[in-house]
Amino acid sequence: MAEVLVYVDHVDGAVRKPTLELLTLARRLGEPVAVALGAGAGATAAVLAEHGAVKVLTADAPEFADYLVVPKVDALQAAYDAVSPAAVLLPSSAEAKEIAARLAVRIGSGLLTDAVDLEAGADGPVATQSVFAASFTTKTRVSRGTPVITVKPNSAPVEAAPAAGAVETLAVTFGERSTGTKIVSRSPRESTGRPELTEAAIVVSGGRGVNGAENFAVIEALADSLGAAVGASRAAVDAGWYPHANQVGQTGKSVSPQLYIASGISGAIQHRAGMQTSKTIVAINKDAEAPIFDLVDYGIVGDLFDVVPKLTEEVEARKG
Amino acid sequence: MSLRIVVCVKYVPDATGDRHFADDLTLDRDDVDGLLSELDEYAVEQALQIAGEADDAEITVLTVGPEDAKDALRKALSMGADKAVHVEDDALHGTDVLGTSLVLAKAIEKTGYDLVICGMASTDGTMGVLPAILAERLGVPQVTLLSEVSVGGGQVKGRRDGDTASELLEASLPAVVSVTDQSGEARYPSFKGIMAAKKKPVQSFDLEDLDIEPGDVGLAGAWTAVDGATQRPARTAGTVVKDEGEGGKQLAAFLAERKFI
Numbered sequence: 001m002a003e004v005l006v007y008v009d010h011v012d013g014a015v016r017k018p019t020l021e022l023l024t025l026a027r028r029l030g031e032p033v034a035v036a037l038g039a040g041a042g043a044t045a046a047v048l049a050e051h052g053a054v055k056v057l058t059a060d061a062p063e064f065a066d067y068l069v070v071p072k073v074d075a076l077q078a079a080y081d082a083v084s085p086a087a088v089l090l091p092s093s094a095e096a097k098e099i100a101a102r103l104a105v106r107i108g109s110g111l112l113t114d115a116v117d118l119e120a121g122a123d124g125p126v127a128t129q130s131v132f133a134a135s136f137t138t139k140t141r142v143s144r145g146t147p148v149i150t151v152k153p154n155s156a157p158v159e160a161a162p163a164a165g166a167v168e169t170l171a172v173t174f175g176e177r178s179t180g181t182k183i184v185s186r187s188p189r190e191s192t193g194r195p196e197l198t199e200a201a202i203v204v205s206g207g208r209g210v211n212g213a214e215n216f217a218v219i220e221a222l223a224d225s226l227g228a229a230v231g232a233s234r235a236a237v238d239a240g241w242y243p244h245a246n247q248v249g250q251t252g253k254s255v256s257p258q259l260y261i262a263s264g265i266s267g268a269i270q271h272r273a274g275m276q277t278s279k280t281i282v283a284i285n286k287d288a289e290a291p292i293f294d295l296v297d298y299g300i301v302g303d304l305f306d307v308v309p310k311l312t313e314e315v316e317a318r319k320g
Numbered sequence: 321m322s323l324r325i326v327v328c329v330k331y332v333p334d335a336t337g338d339r340h341f342a343d344d345l346t347l348d349r350d351d352v353d354g355l356l357s358e359l360d361e362y363a364v365e366q367a368l369q370i371a372g373e374a375d376d377a378e379i380t381v382l383t384v385g386p387e388d389a390k391d392a393l394r395k396a397l398s399m400g401a402d403k404a405v406h407v408e409d410d411a412l413h414g415t416d417v418l419g420t421s422l423v424l425a426k427a428i429e430k431t432g433y434d435l436v437i438c439g440m441a442s443t444d445g446t447m448g449v450l451p452a453i454l455a456e457r458l459g460v461p462q463v464t465l466l467s468e469v470s471v472g473g474g475q476v477k478g479r480r481d482g483d484t485a486s487e488l489l490e491a492s493l494p495a496v497v498s499v500t501d502q503s504g505e506a507r508y509p510s511f512k513g514i515m516a517a518k519k520k521p522v523q524s525f526d527l528e529d530l531d532i533e534p535g536d537v538g539l540a541g542a543w544t545a546v547d548g549a550t551q552r553p554a555r556t557a558g559t560v561v562k563d564e565g566e567g568g569k570q571l572a573a574f575l576a577e578r579k580f581i
Contacts, residue, residue, distance in 0.1 A: 011484055066465070068462065069452065069462060073456075094448065094465055094483070097447070097452075098448075101447075101449035101453045102452055102456040104418065104453075104455070105418065105453055105456045110418065110542075111418065111449065130552075133339075134552060135339070135552055138345075138548065139547045139548040139549075140545065141544065141545055141547060142545075143543060145543065174511065177461075180460070180461030180491055180492075180495075181490070181491040181495075182489065184489065184490050185488045187485060187486050188485045189483075191486055199482075244467075244481070245483075259580050269335050270335065283572070284571075296555075297555075297559070298560075298574045299559070300561055300563050300567040300570070301385055302562065303563070305565065309568070311569075314571075314573060318576060318581050
């Protein structure tokens with residue numbers, strides 16, 4: 001059976017959820033061989049095996065932490081040369097997309113990014129992509145070389161599928177260019193204790209209607225009651241009410257959760273581009289004409305400062 | 321010595337227009353207005369700021385696209401770029417990101433450069449991979465997704481805000497940089513700038529000028545193929561109710577029914 005390389009996104013050995021989703025998709029195409037790089041790479045093996053990795057290739061070297069992107073491309077290329085896979089899958093994080101892109105050029109292969117689904121086809125993997133602000137769905141494939149495909153979070157279920165997960169050390173020779181961009185320092189983002197925005201099953205977002213940084217506490221309280229991530233529209237971010245890292249939309253992050261709750265967001269096309277693929281959409285807005293109501297499964301025309309706290313209260317009560 | 325900056329820009333369909341596919345499954349450009357990709361305005365802005373700090377600098381703005389793409393170049397020139405390069409060739413229709421990056425790399429090498437600046441992604445394809453591919457093709461460092469950037473002493477420095485950490489980066493020139501929409505608000509062209517732009521040189525290249533075989537680009541040369549495109553079915557109208565004091569409770573009931581609580 002063909003082998004499929006899966007690039008592992010992990011933080012010091014803790015595998016992030018989108019990688020486990022990739023293993024589900026990889027099993028539709030062949031036998032997943034995971035590639036884990038950097039500090040803690042070896043510690044990823046157990047969870048990867050639990051989710052279907054027949055083999056885990058690991059490599060650690062100071063280059064992975066000290067220089068941007070290119071050392072990881074060198075390593076993935078070494079894995080590609082060792083395995084000759086039928087496809088290479090990576091999560092659609094900003095960094096992994098850059099790794100995928102450089103690998104595709106090096107191995108002379110076509111590149112697809114931000115797939116939302118993946119199936120085996122007669123001519124190789126067929127990716128589903130969502131384009132034009134999610135108004136169209138396309139079926140796309142790579143027509144030259146070994147398909148290199150990045151997949152968005154929440155595109156597949158995480159499934160247990162125990163496999164051997166034999167750990168092997170990957171030999172990597174770093175090219176001269178791998179030390180081109182030095183990472184002088186790194187400050188970890190302060191954890192809010194909430195799920196990561198792009199990975200969250202539920203996202204609660206606030207927009208212009210929140211009307212002030214301090215009022216975001218109302219949005220956060222609802223998010224915490226639901227175990228959700230907090231998002232913000234561009235208007236709210238530009239006004240300085242919430243950090244840019246939480247921006248949902250065309251120039252921010254694209255999310256596709258099970259449930260998206262938009263509060264005080266009118267739903268400009270740029271925002272819709274970032275959340276339209278959410279499974280269930282709920283909106284609260286004072287303006288009955290707001291375009292967001294065209295997308296909703298459930299909408300409330302009303303003041304978010306009346307509706308949201310009552311909703312939070314009710315969620316807490318039902319939990320209790 | 322003069323600092324040669326090349327800014328790559330893209331002419332994109334207006335996202336507020338009604339975008340759809342032509343029969344060959346490329347974007348139908350006839351029905352929708354184009355404009356300079358908003359995210360590329362930030363790249364032009366940073367180029368102008370870096371040039372302003374340098375002793376001597378020249379900014380060339382570069383695009384690949386049909387005749388109309390000149391509008392994107394004009395906008396960048398009116399913001400303050402010095403000259404423009406337009407790569408136009410009928411054989412380019414349907415070129416994918418790997419082909420586009422090949423054309424850009426050849427045009428950049430022909431133009432001469434110390435620094436290439438790109439936006440973080442186009443607002444149409446939104447792949448966000450072109451700057452990394454350009455760095456790979458040109459064989460120079462990539463210093464990408466910067467929310468802050470500075471150039472001096474033959475080096476580029478910047479801050480990259482990732483999902484889990486914020487990193488300070490440093491590389492020697494020549495290099496490829498991409499900047500985010502957090503790098504600094506882009507200026508509006510002044511009337512003087514718009515008038516001056518009309519007199520600035522726009523050089524045109526075709527594939528032959530760049531030594532590129534037509535078969536390596538365009539729809540036929542694409543490394544990916546679109547097999548089908550379907551319009552997403554309109555969402556079936558959901559329930560919209562007016563809050564009469566019970567909105568929060570009603571919403572909770574809806575969420576419970578869908579098993580979210």
